[in-house]
Amino acid sequence: MKKTLLLFFAFTISLLVHAQQTPFELSGGKQTATYTEVISYFKNIAQKYQEAKFIDYGTTDVGKPLNLIVLSKSKDFDPVSLHNKGKAIVLVNNGIHPGEPEGIDATMMLVRDLLEKKQLPEDVVLCFIPVYNIDGMLNRGPNSRVNQNGPLEYGFRGNYRNLDLNRDCIKTDSRNSLAFQQIFQQWKPEVFVDNHTSNGADYQYVMTYIATQKDKLQPDVSTYMNKKLIPVLLDKMKARKFEMVPYVNVWGATPDKGYDGFDDSPRYTTGYSTLFNTIGFVVETHMWKPFDQRVWATYGFMEELIKQVNTDTKQIVETKRKADESLKTQVSYPLNWKLDTAKAEQFIFKGFEGKYKPSEVSGLERLYYDRTAPYEKTINYRNSFIxxxxxxxxxxxxxxxxxxxxxxxxxxxxxxxxxxxxxxxxxxxxxxxxxxxxxxxxxxxxxxxxxxxxxxxxxxxxxxxxxxxxxxxxxxxxxxxxxxxxxxxxxxxxxxxxxxxxxxKEGFSDYLFEDIASELLKNDKALKEKLDAKRAADPKLAQNAYAQLDFVYKNSPYYEKTxxxxxxxxxxxxxxxxx
Incomplete structure (x- = not known):
């Protein structure tokens, strides 16, 4: 009997330990959680801890609500009240591309650890979207990302309407985007993070990053982000053995030649957040690094970011407040940008040599990266836009x-x-x-x-x-x-x-309009001169009777002005x- 009780207690303790672990941990870093597992996990967390709240927003194209898990040490979950108290809001988005699930699993562990270890920041309220593209996460399988090293199964990039939600922030074709914008505008974050996995060139880094393009962000906010926040994060991540560089933006080339910054227009989440003076990061783990390393790198970045935002809360909040106020009176607004090719900065890049050999498929020359030939090289990075x-x-x-x-x-x-x-x-x-x-x-x-x-x-x-x-x-x-x-x-x-x-909406019949056009030209000398000049400048129009009638029509009172x-x-x- 005593032995039976001991076995029962041991089994119960084992269940409790496993109940706190994520599918990622239970699988030894090989598996990502399913949608059902994620939502059940966070609902249990919200029931267990008063500092956590699980909130549903609207719906998504697959018919399920978009969820938000909020962590607040003060147990205040009113965004207006929190902003009035000077708290900084950090919003983290996961699974916009569910085939890139590192943020999903890292967030599950980070939320648990912050609550269990009583390490919630004093001056920062944390908002996590567990899964943005719920639709794509439900479309789970092992094959859609052929170039990715794990996990065993994962979601699909497109949502239920086959939309890429990281192109939907302005056009808002999806209900997912409507719910996301509702979250963003209700919580008004000072800092935003979107967790991703990259593809493209091979190199030594587990993680790279896209920061809000420095020239597009309000100058004071940009200065804080680039002169203080990013250098601290890079140092901290290097100490964690996850050294980072800017996102490797090369297509059809190798990064040892240098590369350019990413032009994040408002269709993307960080381009959208820039419109509201929010500091934004897209973190991109490298597709071919082991999945467990990618998850822990994501975990580390979020943890270090939260710590630094807590340290600099007053500066971040005040800088954004002033930036928002300045927009009220700003007169000129840039709309479109191009890379300033005359400006470049340099840094040491750690890559693998790109080499070429005959393809076993085509027999033609193909690129490959030789992981037995690592290098460190100073390269140019162009990240100024005008x-x-x-x-x-x-x-x-x-x-x-x-x-x-x-x-x-x-x-x-x-x-x-x-x-x-x-x-x-x-x-x-x-x-x-x-x-x-x-x-x-x-x-x-x-x-x-x-x-x-x-x-x-x-x-x-x-x-x-x-x-x-x-x-x-x-x-x-x-x-x-x-x-x-x-x-x-x-x-x-x-x-x-x-x-x-x-x-x-309206037009003319050429045989009927001929007489009207003739009268118009007789009575309007300026119009006739305009037509003569057009015929002289455009030989094709001079040989096209209908085009000349159309020219007269569009310069007449009959043409619809709308x-x-x-x-x-x-x-x-x-x-x-x-x-």
């Missing part, structure tokens, strides 16, 4: 209420707007889309526009009761400007939200709305 398009903000934008998705997304992202109290004729700047390019193949469900050329025209336009006025005097000005200015790389226009304005006219007005002067 604006290519800059605009001055108007006093306000006026948006017709008919563009409902745009209105909803602006509101979701904290944009304040006022409806017109009555029908009004307003005078301001209107854009005409004079030219643009469109992709030949769909990209994330869209045929994106680019290289947009606009023409301004000051005019009076009829707007109606319920249309919205968005004043550009807000802390979210960058989001407003970079979505509503059609030239911006990730504007609503470039994501096809306004494509219906590009379609001409064709190619961007419907959002730029109000340059304040107006009285009657409030």
């Amino acid at each position: 604006p290519t398009v800059t605009v001055e903000k108007p006093w306000a934008y006026v948006i017709p209420q008919s563009w409902t998705k745009i209105i909803e997304l602006l509101k979701l992202n904290g944009v304040q707007m006022k409806p017109l109290p009555k029908d009004m004729t307003l005078k301001g700047e209107m854009y005409y889309i004079d030219d643009y390019k469109t992709g030949n193949r769909p990209y994330e469900g869209h045929y994106n526009h680019s290289a947009v050329i606009v023409r301004k025209d000051t005019m009076s336009v009829q707007y109606y009761k319920g249309d919205f006025v968005v004043q550009v005097d807000q802390t979210v000005n960058r989001y407003i400007v970079e979505t509503l200015e059609p030239q911006a790389i990730d504007s609503y226009f470039n994501w096809n939200f306004f494509d219906s304005i590009l379609g001409q 064709h190619n006219r961007y419907p959002v007005m730029r109000l340059l002067q304040p107006i009285y709305l009657g409030y």
